[in-house]
Amino acid sequence: SSFLIQVVTIFPEYLAPLRQSLLGKAAERGLVDIAVHDLRAWTDDVHRTVDDAPYGGGPGMVMRPEPWARALEEVRPPGTRLVVPTPAGRPFTQAMAAEWAAEPGLVFACGRYEGIDQRVADWAAEAGPVSEVSIGDYVLAGGESAVLVMVEAVTRLLPGVVGNRESVEFDSHADGLLEGPSYTRPASWRGHDVPPVLLSGDHAAIARWRREQSLRRTAARRPDLLLRLPEGALTEAERQL
């Protein structure tokens, strides 16, 4: 059965890339179904208004709740997770992507302006799980880019979408460490040589070297990930690195 992805947005054309490449093929093969809906279809005034001034004052505009409720009532199958990108969300992680990929589908609500009236997420939680998530500590102008990111992270985990299963199972964040450096031909390139161990054919040495590279890179770039490792994930020797 296919994984149903639905997106509600005021910029449907922004989600056009979802029809390309990886996703396009998966959609053709019936692994994924993608539907993008224009929120303005659920407005009822001649100007198709989706925003209004914030209660309590403050800069910018807030998205009105009613059009969102009408849209979600129509497109969201009961019990389906609603994902709402927001700078104020919980960090989106590979674990979330894996959890969501095991569900029947997702509905994404793309906000613009200063965001969506909070009562929409509160109301939507009455009909199924709602995840307010951030894709990083930077501020976007709306949720559409975040949806493209999350859809890609989730769909590549669906069975059959990525040909090479191993490349999914050995995702860098799978063992909690960053992936080390990768190389391909030529062995010597513009004065830069591939580390000799990788050409040695000594698979035990190669595995050791790769593990050490991952550890060093993680310590240098993402020390926070090291703190999160479960007990016993690192040997005493590795902790010394």
Ligand SMILES: Nc1cc(-c2ccc3ccn(Cc4ccccc4)c3c2)n[nH]1
């Ligand atoms: N990780 C991440 C997510 C977003 C995001 C998601 C949805 C929306 C809807 C409107 N905006 C603009 C906005 C700017 C400032 C304060 C609040 C909202 C959004 C930003 N930015 N960064």
